[in-house]
Amino acid sequence: MNPGVRTVWPRWPVGLAFALWLLCVLGLAGIGWLDQLLRQAGRSDLVQLTTQDSPFVLAMLSAATFGAVLASRRPRHPVGWLLLAFGLSVLVEGGAYAYAHYGLLASPGAVPAASHVGMLSASGSTFIPWPACIGLVLLLTPTGTLPSPRWRWWAAVTAAVPLAHLIVSLGRQTFQYPDPPYLSVRNPLFVPALNPLGISQFPLVMIALLSVLVGGASLVVRFRRARGVERQQLRWVALAAALAGVAVPVAVAGVEIDSPAMVGWGVGGYAAVLCLAIAAAVLGS
Numbered sequence: 001m002n003p004g005v006r007t008v009w010p011r012w013p014v015g016l017a018f019a020l021w022l023l024c025v026l027g028l029a030g031i032g033w034l035d036q037l038l039r040q041a042g043r044s045d046l047v048q049l050t051t052q053d054s055p056f057v058l059a060m061l062s063a064a065t066f067g068a069v070l071a072s073r074r075p076r077h078p079v080g081w082l083l084l085a086f087g088l089s090v091l092v093e094g095g096a097y098a099y100a101h102y103g104l105l106a107s108p109g110a111v112p113a114a115s116h117v118g119m120l121s122a123s124g125s126t127f128i129p130w131p132a133c134i135g136l137v138l139l140l141t142p143t144g145t146l147p148s149p150r151w152r153w154w155a156a157v158t159a160a161v162p163l164a165h166l167i168v169s170l171g172r173q174t175f176q177y178p179d180p181p182y183l184s185v186r187n188p189l190f191v192p193a194l195n196p197l198g199i200s201q202f203p204l205v206m207i208a209l210l211s212v213l214v215g216g217a218s219l220v221v222r223f224r225r226a227r228g229v230e231r232q233q234l235r236w237v238a239l240a241a242a243l244a245g246v247a248v249p250v251a252v253a254g255v256e257i258d259s260p261a262m263v264g265w266g267v268g269g270y271a272a273v274l275c276l277a278i279a280a281a282v283l284g285s
Contacts, residue, residue: 013075020084021068024060027091034098041106045180048094052261055268056090062272063087066279077144079282082137083275089129096121105183118185120166122175124205128162131208134271138215142233142281147222158211165204171195216241233281240277243270 028049035047049057064087070080096117103114120126135158139146146155169175169187171194176184219241223234247270254262 014072017068017071017075017080017084020071020088021064024064024084024087024091027088027095028057028060031091031095031098034095034102038098038102038106041102043101043106046098046101046106048098052264053094055264055272056094057268059268059271059275060087060090062275063090066275070279070282074144074282077282079137079140079142079144079278082133082140083278086130086133086137089126089133093121093126093130096126100185101183104185105181115185115188118183119169119175119187119189122177122183122185123165123169123172123187124201125162125166125169128165128205128208131212132158132162135208135211135215137278138212139218141219141237141278142284143230144282147218147225151218154211154214157207158214161204161208161211165201165208167194168199168201168204171199172201229284233284236277236281236284237274240270240274243273 031048035049038044038046063083067080067083067085067087070077071084072080074080099111100114100118100121103109103111104118108114136155139151139155139158146152170189170191172187173190174184174186176182219234219237223231223238226234247266249266251263251266254260254264254266
């Protein structure tokens with residue numbers, strides 16, 4: 001590249017990035033509309049946008065906003081797009097819950113495909129992308145590449161887990177939500193041939209959760225090897241990682257005293273700060 005020659009990026013990544021950001025905002029408004037329908041149907045206990053859920057809304061907006069900024073300014077860097085995917089997955093999880101509960105409990109038959117959406121939500125298929133996206137973000141921060149070629153197999157496993165979980169889910173006949181009102185949902189897409197041995201989804205869930213820990217470990221490895229600018233970038237992430245010493249005890253205490261608000265701020269609040277730190281690290285190069 002000749003000195004003084006400025007790289008001109010095509011405009012479509014900028015438009016796509018902010019179109020996805022706008023989709024997140026509009027989707028949030030859609031969940032608010034579903035919440036209103038649930039209240040009108042007398043099921044205020046099923047609404048999604050409550051005070052205790054505000055940290056997760058903050059995390060979603062943080063991921064979508066910083067993801068859009070990164071994707072528009074560094075379109076070849078995968079972390080921005082992964083943050084957008086994380087924000088969208090959080091949105092889909094909340095929207096699927098509200099849609100299914102309205103269509104199956106509050107007002108049966110009022111909306112189409114409620115059982116299909118309920119199956120995806122109750123099976124956990126809308127949740128699994130959360131940890132998978134975070135794990136990949138940590139693997140690729142701040143350079144956009146893996147710490148070394150040896151990590152390729154684990155990155156491939158992490159990326160494949162959401163799809164594998166969905167395929168296994170199609171082989172089960174029924175699902176039950178793990179929280180009140182413990183709605184049981186029949187699988188309208190049941191395909192017996194996809195799960196003849198009754199393979200459990202639990203190992204896939206554990207792999208998805210483990211990907212976050214492995215991603216964090218990769219940052220430690222990367223930091224020990226990094227020099228110069230990359231090491232300075234990683235200090236932003238290290239600062240956010242240090243805050244886990246506060247976030248984790250808050251979340252654990254919330255579980256112990258049955259306080260969803262404390263759990264929310266411990267998990268969702270920390271996720272929002274982590275997205276900010278990752279954006280600062282990538283843009284700091």
